[in-house]
Amino acid sequence: MLELKNITKRFAGKLILDGVNLTVNDGQILTIVGPSGAGKTTLLRCISGLEETDSGDFFLDGQPFNPVTNRNNDTVIGVVFQDFQLFPNLTVLQNVTLAPTMVLKQSKAEAEATAQRLLKQLNLDGKADLYPYELSGGQKQRVAIVRALAMRPKLLCYDEPTSALDPDLRKEVEEIILKLKAEGMTQIVVTHDIPFAESIADQMLRVEAKS
Template sequence: MLELKNINKAFGEKKVIQNLDLTIPDGTILAIVGPSGGGKTTLLRTLAGLETVDSGTFLLDGKAFDPTNTKEQEQVVGVVFQDFQLFPHLSVLENITLAPKMVLKESVQVAEEKAKKLAGQLDIESLLNQYPYQLSGGQKQRLAIARAMAMDPKVLAYDEPTSALDPALRQQVEQLILNLKAQGVTQIVVTHDLTFAETIANQLLKVEPK
């Protein structure tokens, strides 16, 4: 279970997150919904350790942790960013295996076996030798999810996963997230799409610009 207690974050005079308390049980989906400027992406970045908070406590299974100081071998939150941040010069397989080999010190064989299993789960196993420029938007997103999951995070988070997708792809992403939930993956979804959020989420957090 992931808990946030009394989280505060400001940029100068602008208070972006104020006195936030959240509890995300294992295997559930939290959707954070609201317009731009409400602090959704900032919250995601603090969970991923890319921003520091001004005050407050993060807890995983009752134990406090610092997202900015967690060893990557114990990654708590893996983030799938809106622009995917794939490595264009690496194949799909290499994109998935790079961090597990470098950070988790997995052998090539272990990393590749895990990558192939994830690719099968996400229906991209036929694309392992292709490069990002050869993939559709939906395939790139699945690759980004596989790459995040390869680091064995406790929680998988997405920043606007449906923002640039047509209705058919949006439905695919919806199904993908629900399939991962069925496998017990705890997920956080940041979105401006309330209908999408209500379809997938166990709990909703609505934010407003300050």
């Protein structure tokens, strides 16, 4: 269970997050919705440790937790970025196995076996040796999810996972997220797509732009 208490964040003196409180229970999906500039992505970046908060506290399973300084954060919180952030010079398999071998110190064989299993699970059979430019947008999205899952996170965060996808691929991402929920994965999804958010959410947080 992840808890946020009174999380506050400013940029250049402007208040972006004002005392945010929320709880995400294990195995559930929280969607964060709201207009552009309201702080959705900032909140996600704070949760994942990519931004430091100005004040407030995080708790993981009841224990104080700092996403920025936690040494094992790669295996606690995974992030699927809006632009995928795949390395263009690496194959799909290399993209997926890079962090497990470097951070988790897995052997190449172990990392590749996990990668192949996850690629098959997300219908990416036969794509391991392709480069990102050879993939469709939906395939890149799934590779980004596989890469995050390969780090065995407790919680998986997504930043606008359907923004660049057509309706059919949006449905595909929805099915993947719900499948991961059925397997027990806790997930936080930032999206501007309200119908998508409503179709996957156990709870929804609406954020509003500060005047």
